Amino acid sequence: MDRKQLEAKLLELKSDYIRIQGDLDKMEAVGGQVSPIEQQLERLEGEISAINDQLASK
Template sequence: MTKKELEDKLDELKSDYVRIQSDLDKLVYVRGRASSAQEQLIRLEEEIAEVYKKLEEFED
């Protein structure tokens, strides 16, 4: 992947993270099933960390 593709992927992941976080807040408020949203957030955090790691390799 190119640096630009990684930056675009990072933007997409961050957008998804914010959306799911908002959904999770709503689920918690109405006492809905939040475990699925929490799992998605954890997965996104891992993907974001991986993209950051790959971006750092471009800096070296």
């Protein structure tokens, strides 16, 4: 991927992260199961970190 594609992917992942974090807050408020949502956030954190590393090396 070129730099612009990486930056676009990073913005998409950050947007997803914010949305899912909101979902987590709602689930916690109603006492729902949060572990699957936490796993999604952890996966996104890993993807965001990987893209940041790629951007730093370009």
